[in-house]
Amino acid sequence: MNREQHTGFLKFITYELKPKGKILTPFNVISIITILAAIVILAIRFTSGLGSVVHASQERPWGLWINFNVITGVAFAGGAFVVTFMVYILGLEKYRPIVRATVLYALLAYIFYAGALLLDLGRPWKVINPIIGNSFGISSVLFLVAWHFILYMGSLFIEFCPTITEWASLKRQRIFFASLTLAVVIFGIALSTLHQSGLGALFLMAKPKIHPLWYSEFIPILFFISSIFAGLSLVIVLETIGQRVFKDNMSFLHKSSHRYIMLSLARICTVSMFVYFFMTVLVFLHGKNYTYINSPWGYWYLVEVLGFVLLPCMFFLYGYRRRNIQIVRIAAALTIIGIILNRLNISTIAFQWYDRSVHFPTWMEIVVSFAVIFVQILVFRWIVRRMPVYAESPSWVTGEKQNKSFTLKDKSFTLNNKRRKKWKVSTK
Amino acid sequence: MEGFNKVDIFDTKGIEYLFVIGYLLFLIIFWNVVNKHERITKQIKKVISTLSASILRIPQGLFYNRYHTWSHLEESGVARVGLDDFLQHITGEVKFTRLKNPGELIDKGDLLTQIDQDGKHLKVFSPISGRILNTNSTLNEVPEIFNEDPYKKGWIYKIKPSDWMKETNSCFMGEEATIWSTEELDRFKDFLTGGPMRKYSSEPSMILLQDGGEIRNNILSELPNEVWIDFQKEFLNFTH
Amino acid sequence: MGINRRNFLKTLGVVGGTLTVGKSFGAPDSIKKSDTEFSGILYDSTLCGGCQSCEIVCADQYGFPYPDDEPVPGVKRELIETRRVVVNCFNTSKGEQYMRKACNHCNNPACASACLTKAMLKTDEGPVIWREDKCMGCRSCMIACPFDVPKFDYNSPNPKIQKCRMCFELLQEGRQPVCVENCPAEALLFGKRRDLIEIAKARIFAEPEKYNHTIYGEHEVGGTGVIYLASVPFEELGFRNDLGTVSYPEFNKTFLYSVPAVLILWPAFLLGLHSASVERKLNKQQKEEES
Numbered sequence: 001m002n003r004e005q006h007t008g009f010l011k012f013i014t015y016e017l018k019p020k021g022k023i024l025t026p027f028n029v030i031s032i033i034t035i036l037a038a039i040v041i042l043a044i045r046f047t048s049g050l051g052s053v054v055h056a057s058q059e060r061p062w063g064l065w066i067n068f069n070v071i072t073g074v075a076f077a078g079g080a081f082v083v084t085f086m087v088y089i090l091g092l093e094k095y096r097p098i099v100r101a102t103v104l105y106a107l108l109a110y111i112f113y114a115g116a117l118l119l120d121l122g123r124p125w126k127v128i129n130p131i132i133g134n135s136f137g138i139s140s141v142l143f144l145v146a147w148h149f150i151l152y153m154g155s156l157f158i159e160f161c162p163t164i165t166e167w168a169s170l171k172r173q174r175i176f177f178a179s180l181t182l183a184v185v186i187f188g189i190a191l192s193t194l195h196q197s198g199l200g201a202l203f204l205m206a207k208p209k210i211h212p213l214w215y216s217e218f219i220p221i222l223f224f225i226s227s228i229f230a231g232l233s234l235v236i237v238l239e240t241i242g243q244r245v246f247k248d249n250m251s252f253l254h255k256s257s258h259r260y261i262m263l264s265l266a267r268i269c270t271v272s273m274f275v276y277f278f279m280t281v282l283v284f285l286h287g288k289n290y291t292y293i294n295s296p297w298g299y300w301y302l303v304e305v306l307g308f309v310l311l312p313c314m315f316f317l318y319g320y321r322r323r324n325i326q327i328v329r330i331a332a333a334l335t336i337i338g339i340i341l342n343r344l345n346i347s348t349i350a351f352q353w354y355d356r357s358v359h360f361p362t363w364m365e366i367v368v369s370f371a372v373i374f375v376q377i378l379v380f381r382w383i384v385r386r387m388p389v390y391a392e393s394p395s396w397v398t399g400e401k402q403n404k405s406f407t408l409k410d411k412s413f414t415l416n417n418k419r420r421k422k423w424k425v426s427t428k
Numbered sequence: 429m430e431g432f433n434k435v436d437i438f439d440t441k442g443i444e445y446l447f448v449i450g451y452l453l454f455l456i457i458f459w460n461v462v463n464k465h466e467r468i469t470k471q472i473k474k475v476i477s478t479l480s481a482s483i484l485r486i487p488q489g490l491f492y493n494r495y496h497t498w499s500h501l502e503e504s505g506v507a508r509v510g511l512d513d514f515l516q517h518i519t520g521e522v523k524f525t526r527l528k529n530p531g532e533l534i535d536k537g538d539l540l541t542q543i544d545q546d547g548k549h550l551k552v553f554s555p556i557s558g559r560i561l562n563t564n565s566t567l568n569e570v571p572e573i574f575n576e577d578p579y580k581k582g583w584i585y586k587i588k589p590s591d592w593m594k595e596t597n598s599c600f601m602g603e604e605a606t607i608w609s610t611e612e613l614d615r616f617k618d619f620l621t622g623g624p625m626r627k628y629s630s631e632p633s634m635i636l637l638q639d640g641g642e643i644r645n646n647i648l649s650e651l652p653n654e655v656w657i658d659f660q661k662e663f664l665n666f667t668h
Numbered sequence: 669m670g671i672n673r674r675n676f677l678k679t680l681g682v683v684g685g686t687l688t689v690g691k692s693f694g695a696p697d698s699i700k701k702s703d704t705e706f707s708g709i710l711y712d713s714t715l716c717g718g719c720q721s722c723e724i725v726c727a728d729q730y731g732f733p734y735p736d737d738e739p740v741p742g743v744k745r746e747l748i749e750t751r752r753v754v755v756n757c758f759n760t761s762k763g764e765q766y767m768r769k770a771c772n773h774c775n776n777p778a779c780a781s782a783c784l785t786k787a788m789l790k791t792d793e794g795p796v797i798w799r800e801d802k803c804m805g806c807r808s809c810m811i812a813c814p815f816d817v818p819k820f821d822y823n824s825p826n827p828k829i830q831k832c833r834m835c836f837e838l839l840q841e842g843r844q845p846v847c848v849e850n851c852p853a854e855a856l857l858f859g860k861r862r863d864l865i866e867i868a869k870a871r872i873f874a875e876p877e878k879y880n881h882t883i884y885g886e887h888e889v890g891g892t893g894v895i896y897l898a899s900v901p902f903e904e905l906g907f908r909n910d911l912g913t914v915s916y917p918e919f920n921k922t923f924l925y926s927v928p929a930v931l932i933l934w935p936a937f938l939l940g941l942h943s944a945s946v947e948r949k950l951n952k953q954q955k956e957e958e959s
Contacts, residue, residue, distance in 0.1 A: 050805075051822030058748065058819050061807035089938050091945035122805020122820060122827040126785065135786035135802050141920055142808050143784035144927060182942065190934035194927055201923040205778045205812040205916045208908060220923050267462060274458055278451045285447055286440050317462060 012168070020385050031374035038371030041364045042119065050122055053364040059352050062120070064361040064369050067347040069116035071199050072340050073109060073373075074149075075223070078231030079238075080106030080156060081192035082268075088185045097254040098261060100163055100389045101242065102235055105380060107156040112376040114149045119368065141201045148195035155188040166394055167387040174397070196227040203346055211350035213292050213301040216283045219346065225279060229272045230339040232265050233312075233332040240329055246384055251392040259325060266320040266328040269335065273313035280305055297353065304345060308338025484613070485513040486606050487579050491599035493555035495664060496612075497540065498579060499599070501592060506561060508583040509540065511552060514612060516578045519545060520646030524567045524574075528585065532560050536595050541584055545649060548656040550664065556595045562586035619663045620647075706775065706794035707839065708861035708893035709848060710868055711768055713905065714878060715855035718755055718766040722847035722856065726753050729835065729846045739766060744906070749819040752832045753847060760904040767905040768855075770847075771796060771817045771832040772885060773893030778916035779809035779818060787829075788818075794861065794893050795834035803829060814889055814911045834893075861893055868897055890915025 022028075045053045054063045083102045086092045118124050129135055130143055131150070137143045158180055165174035200223030207215055216222075243250070243258055284290075292298050312334035319327030348359070361369075384390055490498040492512060499509045522543040528534060540554040564583050566573055574582040589595070600608045648656060718739045727734050732750045739745065739757035741764055747754050753770035773796045780788040780796060787803035790796050798818070805827055809818045821827035835845040843849070848856040857864060865886060872879045884902045885892035889911050896902070903909050 047825055049822055049824045049827060050820075054822070056820075056822035058746075058810070059816065061810040061820060085938075089942045089945065091942075091949055120806075122807065123803055124805070126802065126804035129785040129802055129804060137784040137786045139781040139917060139920070139924070140784035140808065141924065142782065142806060144924070146784060186935045186938045186942075189938060190931050193934060194930055197923070201920060202808070203811070204919040204923065205782060205814075207916075207919060208814050208911055209811075217919070217922070270462060271459070274455070278454075282444060282447060282451075285443050288440060320462065321464070 016386050031371075031378060034367060034374055035371045038368045041368055045119070050120075053362060053368075054120075055359055055362045055365065057359055059355055060348060060359050062347060064365040065116045065120040065372075067344060068340075068369055069113045069372055070120075071202075071347050072343040073113035073116070074199060075196065075227045075230040075339055075343060076234040076336070077106040077109035077113070078192065078196055078227030079235040080231065081189045082228055082231055083235065084159065084185045085189055088182055089189070094257065094264060095261060097251070097257055097390075098235060098239060100160070101238065101384070102231075103156055103159050104163075104383060104389055105234075105238060106231075107153065107160055108376045108380055110149055110153045110156065112372050112379075114153070116369070116372045117146075119372075141198055141204070145195050145198040145202065148191050148198065152188055152191045152195065155184045155191065158184045159188065163387050163389060166397060169394070169396075171396060192227075193224060197221060197224040199223055200346075203351075206351065209352050210346060211292075211297055211353040212287060213284075213289050213297060214346050214350045216287050218279070218283045218286075222276065222279060222283070225272060225276045226339055226342065229269045229276070229335060232269050232272075233335040233339075236262060236265055236269075236328060236332040237336065240332075242384075242390065245381075246390050249384055250390040254390060259323075262325050262328055263320055263323060266316045266331070269331070270313050270316035270320060273309060273316065273335070277305070277309050277313060280309065297350065300345075304338065304341050308334055308341055312338060484517065484609050485579070486609050488602045488605065490579065490605070491555070491596045491601050492605045492608065493599050495553050495555065497552060497555045499555050499596065500579075501589070505588070507556060507558065507587045507589045507592065509555060509585050509587060510578055510583045511543070511574070512609075513578055514609060514616075515543075515550075515552075516575050516582075517645055518616070518648045519543060519550070520649040521545065521571055521575065523571065524584065525549070527563050527567075528560050530560050530562055534558065534560060534585075534587065536591075548648075548653045550656060550660055552664075555599065556587060556589050557591055558587040558589040560585050561588055616663065619659070704792045706861040706893055707834075707859065708773065708794055708864050708895060709834070709845065710857040710859070710864040711894065711896050712855045712857075712871070713765055713767055713896065713898040715853045716755070716766040716768065717853050717855075718757055719852060720755055721850050721852055722753050722768065723751065723755060725846040725850045726832075727751070747817060747819055747831075749821050749828075749830045752830060756906060758905050760900040762899050765898065765900060765905060767896075767898070767907075769815075769906070770894070771834075772815055772889075773832075773834060774889055774915070775891040775893065776889075776915035776917055778812035778814060778889070781917035781920065782808040782812035784808065791836065793836075793839060795836045795839065796831075796893075797833045797836050798829045798831060800828060805829075812916060814908075814916060861891075861895075864895060868895060871897060887913040889913070890918075 041053050050056055054065075056063070079102045083095055083099055087095050087099045118127060121127060130137060130146060158177060161177035162174050162181070165171070165177060197220035200219035200221075203210060203215070203219060204217070239258065239262060243255065247255065293302065312331040315327055315331035315334065319325070319331055388394065486492075487498075490500045492498050496512045496515045497509055498512050499507050501507045522545045524541050525544050526539060526542040528541075534540070534554050535557040536554055538554050540552045543550050543552065563585055567582065567584065576582070648659065720735055720738065723735045726732070727750075730752065732752070735751065737743075737745065739755045741757045741759045743756075745754050745756050747769060753768060755766055755768045758765050758767060773794060774790075777788070777790050777796045780786075780790045782788075783803075784806065785802045785804055787799045788796060788809050789799060805820070807818075807820055807829075809829065810816070810820060817831050819830045821830065835843070835847075838845065844858045845856075848858040857867065859867075865883065868883045868886075872881055872883075878899060880898050880901055882902065883895050883897060884907060885895035890913065896907075898905055
């Protein structure tokens with residue numbers, strides 16, 4: 001880089017770093033306060049040990065950060081592998097407007113939620129061990145999950161690089177990264193399958209500790225299928241919020257295809273939840289769990305499966321059939337609650353279920369959990385306001401892999417405009 | 429205790445296999461339920477092909493009302509009313525029900541007649557007020573009359589009008605009627621893609637319409653009751 | 669052109685699959701052929717008097733505070749991060765009986781399998797030890813252990829996992845674990861697991877009314893290094909009887925074995941789907957151009 005380019009680059013970065021938009025919005029205030037509080041809490045945690053901020057328990061070693069941010073949060077990042085599958089493998093152009101945002105959300109989710117895993121490690125300075133080969137615990141599922149997280153973050157990052165190069169006007173680099181997309185997407189889908197199910201496999205050895213209604217050898221498969229509709233439900237929520245919050249950054253074609261995309265996602269959700277429900281029933285039959293249904297735990301299980309799996313499935317179906325976006329949104333919200341319930345049930349609520357003591361997380365744990373989510377949202381917003389995630393690619397981008405809506409014949413779009421002519425009533 | 433009692437590790441397999449069979453059947457049903465309206469969309473798409481303005485018959489000397497009825501005052505001072513070629517083309521073979529009897533009074537805007545087809549129906553409203561002198565009985569005896577000749581042999585009522593001049597003031601006639609009919613055809617295409625398509629399909633209307641897309645004859649006869657209801661509400665009763 | 673490429677990739681996948689997976693798929697478990705056999709501890713509850721000597725010398729050996737409470741029936745004393753062995757008293761059908769609890773040094777331990785840094789290690793000699801230089805404090809071992817043995821220093825900025833290590837350093841010097849050395853009632857016996865099982869069986873055979881006819885740990889969770897004899901059924905002494913006889917790492921087998929298979933099959937399948945969709949699009953475009 002010559003001097004001119006150098007100073008130009010610095011100016012570009014400093015300009016981009018300035019906040020755009022109002023600074024004192026309610027969301028900004030709440031999130032900044034939470035993040036600052038979290039920093040203080042984490043300082044205490046690292047100096048005085050985990051027990052000082054976490055409701056530590058020898059019986060339930062994993063607290064909110066692993067159970068909620070990692071095991072539940074990563075499920076919601078499953079939208080990336082589904083959407084990239086549909087756009088790049090199946091070639092369904094209709095989802096192209098949301099691909100970049102979904103990949104970005106997943107990238108940030110893995111960085112921050114898998115990052116939250118670091119917070120819950122007792123000796124995080126040793127985390128380098130399983131990575132540099134000091135000791136590969138290859139029999140461990142967590143080893144596999146950790147490695148996949150790292151590799152998948154890399155894949156998502158490469159998938160996102162074309163957007164970054166467009167923002168930074170790096171034309172040659174863009175072509176390079178765009179050429180890697182297919183390979184990285186395929187690798188990412190294989191990785192996702194394994195680590196989404198791997199999160200479930202983490203609990204396979206805890207058989208005597210998890211209530212039989214929730215434990216089965218099929219936990220990995222159920223986790224994988226649920227990550228499909230968890231991710232898509234989150235994409236629906238993301239799109240809903242994005243249409244309002246980021247409408248200045250959104251390309252017109254994206255805004256107009258919003259309804260279509262939401263309804264199509266609703267259909268995929270309803271079918272995958274239908275399948276998941278039947279898988280759950282199959283597992284139930286396989287484990288001969290009927291004896292457990294008539295008990296408080298049984299009722300809780302029914303609430304989770306009927307109220308938060310079957311019900312949103314039907315809502316998605318109804319919303320799709322009636323072309324009603326509001327119902328689809330409600331269904332997505334219910335689904336998200338259901339996924340949180342399911343993951344928390346397996347990892348903590350129904351874990352050591354015979355132990356009568358109630359283990360509620362401390363307020364400090366909750367603050368840090370939310371701080372992690374807020375940081376992710378803030379970074380997401382920073383990127384979306386500056387890079388062509390929702391917006392259209394800059395004009396110098398050629399070729400089919402542009403960030404445009406599905407390819408319409410432009411004729412047909414203007415045609416509809418033409419038809420809006422006024423008809424006059426003739427009077428005599 | 430192992431080794432002392434009989435243990436069957438596959439004892440749930442029977443139920444599971446039955447369950448899977450049940451699931452597969454359910455899946456077929458479910459998939460059809462999910463995609464039911466896709467069928468309507470596909471029908472509409474196939475059908476956007478051949479009704480064009482050039483084949484609509486619009487005799488210039490008749491008064492056309494926005495409800496797609498025509499009225500004509502004969503030399504004897506008796507007016508004949510009927511339905512126009514546009515309605516005939518899009519519905520096809522219909523039965524006329526709720527016909528009024530001679531001697532009854534009718535007001536402008538009252539129900540003129542109802543046309544039925546396979547359980548679907550459309551209400552048509554009267555363009556003029558007056559006393560009904562005659563009802564065309566051959567309409568239901570020989571239904572093709574309406575399709576072949578909606579303006580002469582296909583008349584519905586002969587009416588002695590009570591306020592002809594004022595009520596036909598807002599009707600179309602002559603060249604204006606032709607222009608209006610063409611616009612109505614466009615408006616009908618818009619209705620098909622904007623209304624039923626939007627309700628029963630998730631695809632945006634943009635993709636569907638090609639330049640010069642024509643509509644197939646008797647299109648409404650191929651579409652379900654929901655579309656007829658929408659047509660009544662949004663197209664026929666639309667006041668502008 | 670596209671078809672040839674797909675076939676090539678598929679062949680590549682199959683060849684790669686057989687080379688990497690073929691040998692280990694359904695292959696016999698690798699058994700190390702060495703002279704070292706597992707050592708273990710035999711604990712005979714009928715001889716134990718609840719004197720807590722094992723607790724005291726263990727605390728001495730590893731720098732923990734002495735126990736401040738005694739085993740009393742009805743009170744469940746647990747292993748904690750400052751106590752690696754604990755003795756409890758139970759009211760059983762044959763009166764008050766004592767039962768000791770510490771790491772069972774399983775043959776195929778769940779904790780070692782769950783550990784992603786190999787900090788928990790099953791040594792060739794038998795003891796399952798925790799290695800400080802490798803541990804990152806993820807606590808997966810605590811999730812996996814069916815006996816809830818490993819404990820964690822939650823209140824320290826440099827936390828350790830605390831559990832019995834069968835005085836591994838002393839074993840290297842030819843000594844025995846301190847609890848075994850110092851048990852006044854000789855309720856604890858150290859030796860090769862194979863010999864200990866024989867001894868336990870001999871004891872049961874010699875005095876069949878005195879003992880419950882089970883050696884806990886002979887088959888449970890695939891066999892443990894610490895085996896137990898008692899006069900009453902083990903459920904009365906705080907043991908779980910639903911842990912099964914399958915070693916716990918087996919629960920992960922199906923999942924872990926299928927990982928390489930997925931990494932091979934998925935990409936090939938996805939490439940195939942991709943080519944098919946590209947071809948379909950091309951065909952559609954061609955048709956539209958023709959019409």
